[in-house]
Amino acid sequence: MSDRHVFEYALLRVVPRVERGECVNAGVLVYCRPKTFVAARTHLDEARLLALDPAADLPGVRAALRAVEGVCAGGEAAGQAARDDAGRRFRWLIAPRSTIVQPGPVHTGLTADPAAEAERLLDLLVR
Template sequence: MFEYALVRVMPRIERGELINAGVLVYCRAKSFVGARVHLDETRLRCLDPDVDVAGVRAALRGYEGICAGGERAGQAAEDDPGRRFRWLTAPRSTIVQPGPIHTGLTEDPEAEVDRLLDLLVR
Protein backbone atom coordinates (compact mmCIF):
# COMPACT_ATOMS: atom_id res chain seq x y z
CA MET A 1 0.00 0.00 0.00
CA PHE A 2 1.15 3.55 -0.69
CA GLU A 3 -0.09 7.09 -0.29
CA TYR A 4 0.32 9.89 -2.78
CA ALA A 5 -0.49 13.54 -3.27
CA LEU A 6 -0.15 15.86 -6.21
CA VAL A 7 1.95 19.00 -5.97
CA ARG A 8 -0.03 21.85 -7.45
CA VAL A 9 0.85 25.35 -8.57
CA MET A 10 -1.76 28.06 -8.07
CA PRO A 11 -0.12 31.29 -9.25
CA ARG A 12 -3.07 33.49 -8.28
CA ILE A 13 -4.57 32.13 -5.09
CA GLU A 14 -7.57 34.46 -5.32
CA ARG A 15 -8.64 32.87 -8.64
CA GLY A 16 -8.25 29.24 -7.51
CA GLU A 17 -6.87 28.07 -10.88
CA LEU A 18 -4.08 25.54 -10.73
CA ILE A 19 -1.93 23.08 -12.63
CA ASN A 20 -0.46 19.82 -11.41
CA ALA A 21 3.33 20.04 -11.30
CA GLY A 22 4.48 17.00 -9.34
CA VAL A 23 3.65 13.97 -7.28
CA LEU A 24 4.68 12.74 -3.83
CA VAL A 25 4.60 9.03 -2.95
CA TYR A 26 5.04 7.43 0.47
CA CYS A 27 5.17 3.70 1.18
CA ARG A 28 5.53 2.82 4.85
CA ALA A 29 6.23 -0.89 4.20
CA LYS A 30 9.26 -0.02 2.03
CA SER A 31 10.28 3.03 4.09
CA PHE A 32 10.10 5.06 0.87
CA VAL A 33 9.23 8.65 0.11
CA GLY A 34 9.76 10.11 -3.34
CA ALA A 35 8.86 13.09 -5.47
CA ARG A 36 8.98 13.85 -9.17
CA VAL A 37 8.13 17.20 -10.70
CA HIS A 38 7.39 18.49 -14.18
CA LEU A 39 6.52 22.14 -14.71
CA ASP A 40 4.70 23.01 -17.92
CA GLU A 41 5.77 26.64 -18.11
CA THR A 42 3.43 27.43 -21.02
CA ARG A 43 0.36 26.22 -19.12
CA LEU A 44 1.51 28.07 -16.01
CA ARG A 45 1.93 31.34 -17.92
CA CYS A 46 -1.61 30.93 -19.28
CA LEU A 47 -2.84 31.25 -15.70
CA ASP A 48 -0.53 34.16 -14.88
CA PRO A 49 1.82 35.68 -17.47
CA ASP A 50 3.79 37.41 -14.69
CA VAL A 51 4.34 34.34 -12.48
CA ASP A 52 7.78 33.95 -10.89
CA VAL A 53 8.76 30.77 -12.76
CA ALA A 54 12.21 30.63 -11.13
CA GLY A 55 10.59 30.80 -7.68
CA VAL A 56 8.12 28.05 -8.57
CA ARG A 57 10.93 25.84 -9.89
CA ALA A 58 12.93 26.41 -6.68
CA ALA A 59 9.93 25.39 -4.55
CA LEU A 60 9.41 22.25 -6.64
CA ARG A 61 13.09 21.34 -6.30
CA GLY A 62 12.58 21.69 -2.55
CA TYR A 63 9.96 18.93 -2.61
CA GLU A 64 12.36 16.66 -4.49
CA GLY A 65 15.24 17.51 -2.15
CA ILE A 66 13.31 16.77 1.02
CA CYS A 67 12.19 13.42 -0.36
CA ALA A 68 15.71 12.54 -1.54
CA GLY A 69 17.12 13.13 1.93
CA GLY A 70 20.78 13.76 2.55
CA GLU A 71 22.16 17.28 2.33
CA ARG A 72 19.37 18.42 0.03
CA ALA A 73 16.78 17.82 2.77
CA GLY A 74 18.32 20.13 5.34
CA GLN A 75 16.94 19.53 8.84
CA ALA A 76 14.30 17.17 7.44
CA ALA A 77 17.05 14.68 6.51
CA GLU A 78 16.96 13.35 10.06
CA ASP A 79 13.21 12.66 9.89
CA ASP A 80 11.87 9.28 8.79
CA PRO A 81 10.14 9.08 5.37
CA GLY A 82 6.66 9.13 6.87
CA ARG A 83 7.29 12.29 8.80
CA ARG A 84 8.78 13.99 5.73
CA PHE A 85 5.70 12.98 3.67
CA ARG A 86 3.31 14.32 6.33
CA TRP A 87 5.21 17.60 6.50
CA LEU A 88 5.21 17.97 2.70
CA THR A 89 1.48 17.21 2.44
CA ALA A 90 0.38 19.58 5.22
CA PRO A 91 -2.03 22.21 3.84
CA ARG A 92 -0.47 25.47 2.71
CA SER A 93 -1.80 28.73 1.33
CA THR A 94 1.16 29.38 -0.96
CA ILE A 95 1.58 29.26 -4.72
CA VAL A 96 3.08 25.74 -4.60
CA GLN A 97 0.97 23.45 -2.44
CA PRO A 98 0.06 19.79 -1.96
CA GLY A 99 -3.27 18.32 -2.96
CA PRO A 100 -5.28 15.81 -0.95
CA ILE A 101 -3.77 12.43 -0.05
CA HIS A 102 -4.92 9.31 -1.91
CA THR A 103 -4.00 5.64 -1.50
CA GLY A 104 -3.17 2.76 -3.80
CA LEU A 105 -1.44 -0.61 -4.06
CA THR A 106 1.99 -1.23 -5.55
CA GLU A 107 4.97 -3.54 -5.28
CA ASP A 108 7.36 -0.83 -6.53
CA PRO A 109 6.74 2.64 -5.05
CA GLU A 110 9.65 4.18 -6.98
CA ALA A 111 8.10 3.13 -10.30
CA GLU A 112 4.74 4.36 -9.03
CA VAL A 113 6.12 7.89 -8.71
CA ASP A 114 7.00 7.91 -12.41
CA ARG A 115 3.70 6.28 -13.42
CA LEU A 116 1.66 8.84 -11.48
CA LEU A 117 3.72 11.72 -12.87
CA ASP A 118 2.99 10.52 -16.42
CA LEU A 119 -0.69 9.90 -15.68
CA LEU A 120 -1.58 12.96 -13.60
CA VAL A 121 0.97 15.67 -14.38
CA ARG A 122 2.45 15.38 -17.89
Protein backbone atom coordinates in the same frame (compact mmCIF):
# COMPACT_ATOMS: atom_id res chain seq x y z
CA MET B 1 1.73 -13.21 0.77
CA SER B 2 1.27 -10.36 -1.70
CA ASP B 3 4.24 -8.47 -3.03
CA ARG B 4 2.13 -5.30 -3.27
CA HIS B 5 2.16 -2.70 -0.53
CA VAL B 6 -0.11 0.16 0.43
CA PHE B 7 1.19 3.54 -0.69
CA GLU B 8 -0.04 7.10 -0.39
CA TYR B 9 0.29 9.88 -2.91
CA ALA B 10 -0.61 13.52 -3.36
CA LEU B 11 -0.36 15.85 -6.31
CA LEU B 12 1.77 18.97 -6.13
CA ARG B 13 -0.17 21.88 -7.55
CA VAL B 14 1.05 25.30 -8.57
CA VAL B 15 -1.50 27.95 -7.62
CA PRO B 16 -0.20 31.20 -9.12
CA ARG B 17 -3.11 33.36 -7.94
CA VAL B 18 -4.89 31.98 -4.90
CA GLU B 19 -7.81 34.37 -5.29
CA ARG B 20 -8.69 32.76 -8.65
CA GLY B 21 -8.49 29.17 -7.44
CA GLU B 22 -6.78 27.95 -10.62
CA CYS B 23 -3.91 25.48 -10.52
CA VAL B 24 -1.54 23.44 -12.65
CA ASN B 25 -0.45 19.96 -11.60
CA ALA B 26 3.33 20.01 -11.35
CA GLY B 27 4.33 16.89 -9.49
CA VAL B 28 3.47 13.94 -7.33
CA LEU B 29 4.57 12.85 -3.84
CA VAL B 30 4.64 9.11 -3.14
CA TYR B 31 5.09 7.45 0.24
CA CYS B 32 5.22 3.71 0.94
CA ARG B 33 5.77 2.94 4.62
CA PRO B 34 6.60 -0.80 4.24
CA LYS B 35 9.35 0.09 1.74
CA THR B 36 10.50 3.17 3.71
CA PHE B 37 10.09 5.07 0.46
CA VAL B 38 9.27 8.71 -0.12
CA ALA B 39 9.87 10.55 -3.38
CA ALA B 40 8.69 13.49 -5.43
CA ARG B 41 8.62 13.54 -9.20
CA THR B 42 7.99 16.92 -10.80
CA HIS B 43 7.34 18.36 -14.23
CA LEU B 44 6.45 22.02 -14.72
CA ASP B 45 4.50 22.88 -17.87
CA GLU B 46 5.64 26.48 -18.02
CA ALA B 47 3.37 27.43 -20.93
CA ARG B 48 0.30 26.19 -19.06
CA LEU B 49 1.33 28.07 -15.92
CA LEU B 50 1.96 31.27 -17.86
CA ALA B 51 -1.47 30.92 -19.49
CA LEU B 52 -2.98 31.16 -16.00
CA ASP B 53 -0.68 33.95 -14.86
CA PRO B 54 1.68 35.64 -17.35
CA ALA B 55 3.56 37.18 -14.40
CA ALA B 56 4.15 33.85 -12.62
CA ASP B 57 7.55 33.56 -10.93
CA LEU B 58 8.94 30.61 -12.93
CA PRO B 59 12.36 30.54 -11.20
CA GLY B 60 10.63 30.63 -7.81
CA VAL B 61 8.27 27.79 -8.73
CA ARG B 62 11.13 25.68 -10.09
CA ALA B 63 13.09 26.31 -6.86
CA ALA B 64 10.10 25.31 -4.71
CA LEU B 65 9.66 22.07 -6.69
CA ARG B 66 13.37 21.28 -6.35
CA ALA B 67 13.10 21.90 -2.60
CA VAL B 68 10.28 19.34 -2.33
CA GLU B 69 12.41 16.82 -4.22
CA GLY B 70 15.30 17.58 -1.86
CA VAL B 71 13.21 17.00 1.25
CA CYS B 72 12.07 13.65 -0.14
CA ALA B 73 15.61 12.63 -1.05
CA GLY B 74 16.89 13.35 2.46
CA GLY B 75 20.53 14.10 3.15
CA GLU B 76 21.86 17.64 3.08
CA ALA B 77 19.27 18.69 0.47
CA ALA B 78 16.53 18.09 3.06
CA GLY B 79 17.84 20.66 5.53
CA GLN B 80 16.42 20.14 9.02
CA ALA B 81 14.12 17.41 7.69
CA ALA B 82 17.17 15.22 6.98
CA ARG B 83 16.90 13.82 10.51
CA ASP B 84 13.26 12.83 10.00
CA ASP B 85 12.14 9.45 8.72
CA ALA B 86 10.38 9.08 5.35
CA GLY B 87 6.92 9.20 6.91
CA ARG B 88 7.54 12.46 8.77
CA ARG B 89 8.99 14.08 5.65
CA PHE B 90 5.91 13.00 3.63
CA ARG B 91 3.50 14.27 6.31
CA TRP B 92 5.32 17.60 6.47
CA LEU B 93 5.13 17.98 2.69
CA ILE B 94 1.41 17.19 2.47
CA ALA B 95 0.45 19.64 5.23
CA PRO B 96 -1.85 22.37 3.87
CA ARG B 97 -0.09 25.60 3.05
CA SER B 98 -0.84 28.84 1.27
CA THR B 99 2.28 29.05 -0.86
CA ILE B 100 2.40 28.92 -4.64
CA VAL B 101 3.24 25.17 -4.57
CA GLN B 102 0.57 23.30 -2.61
CA PRO B 103 -0.17 19.64 -1.97
CA GLY B 104 -3.47 18.17 -3.03
CA PRO B 105 -5.51 15.58 -1.14
CA VAL B 106 -3.87 12.28 -0.21
CA HIS B 107 -4.95 9.13 -2.05
CA THR B 108 -3.95 5.49 -1.54
CA GLY B 109 -3.22 2.48 -3.68
CA LEU B 110 -1.26 -0.76 -3.88
CA THR B 111 2.11 -1.17 -5.56
CA ALA B 112 5.02 -3.56 -5.77
CA ASP B 113 7.36 -0.80 -6.93
CA PRO B 114 6.82 2.68 -5.41
CA ALA B 115 9.46 4.32 -7.63
CA ALA B 116 7.74 3.03 -10.76
CA GLU B 117 4.41 4.12 -9.31
CA ALA B 118 5.73 7.66 -8.88
CA GLU B 119 6.71 7.75 -12.56
CA ARG B 120 3.36 6.26 -13.63
CA LEU B 121 1.42 8.84 -11.61
CA LEU B 122 3.55 11.67 -12.98
CA ASP B 123 2.78 10.55 -16.53
CA LEU B 124 -0.91 10.01 -15.80
CA LEU B 125 -1.69 13.09 -13.71
CA VAL B 126 0.89 15.73 -14.56
CA ARG B 127 2.41 15.41 -18.03
